[in-house]
Amino acid sequence: MSSQSLPISDPQSTATVGNGAWSTTISTSPALRAFIARLTESTRRAFERRRPWYELIDYTAFSKPESLSDATSRIRKNYNYFRVNYITLLTAVLAFSLFSHPFSLLTIVSLIGAWMFLYLFRASDQPVVIAGRTFSDREILGILSLFTIFVVFLTSVGSLLMSATLIGSGIIAVHGAFRDPEDLFLDEQENAGVGLFSSFGSSATSAAVADVMARV
Structure with a gap:
């Protein structure tokens, strides 16, 4: 009985995609784990700053703006106060649109997945092989x-x-424009700008960006 050598996989590798003609090893890289952890933490912190929804829809606070400059000022103040609520609303509209068009949703998910696993978070020592040809970064x-x-x-x-x-x-x-912000109180520190993903200036994100730039 002839012995055959068995392939030994990297314990961090999750799978080999494809059947030989199209293959690349996908691993749970430290950069990907750090990015997901940072994304989760930033989202959690952002939603802690979410304003109560009843303040958003309080009909007694709605009034017609006196002028265009008044409307612009209201939009700026309300955005600073309801920042997370507004981003959540915009995300909900985008999600509804995509779920209403399954083909577009599948296309977007495939595009994001391709960027993440084939380029952004793929280890540099794991080549992409298509039809027997190895492609560079x-x-x-x-x-x-x-x-x-x-x-x-x-x-x-x-x-x-x-x-x-x-x-x-x-x-x-x-x-x-129509929500009167006079009853809203916003701290000066928050007014300076705290976005949904503002805390992405961390070393984990910087490391991920540096890894991507090193490929170019």
Whole structure:
């Protein structure tokens, strides 16, 4: 009985994608784990700053702005106060639009997955092999960039995202213009700007960005 050597997999590797013609080893890289952990923590902290929704829809606080400058001032103040609520609302509009169009949702998920696993968080020592040919990082970057341009500008996905963004932004602008912010109290520190992902200036994110830039 002839003995055959068995392949030994890296304990950090999760799977080998493909059947030989299209293959790349996907691993749970430290950069990906750090990014997911940071994203989760930042989202949790942001939602701790979410304002009560009843303040957002309090009909007694709505009034017609006196002028365009008054409307602009109201939008700015309301955005600073309801920042997380507004971003949540915009995300909900985008999610509803995508779930209403399953093909567009699948396309976006596939595009994001391709960027994450084939380029952003793929270890540099794990090559991408398609049809027996090994592709370099620059070639993968070029292919993904062209595919992204095609999806965003030459398919209905881009118009769907743009339409949903405009609708969500329009709702936020109308609410901000007609919601009188006089009863709202915003700390100066928060007024300086605390976005949903503002805490991404950490070493984990910097390391991930540095890893991506090193590939270019």
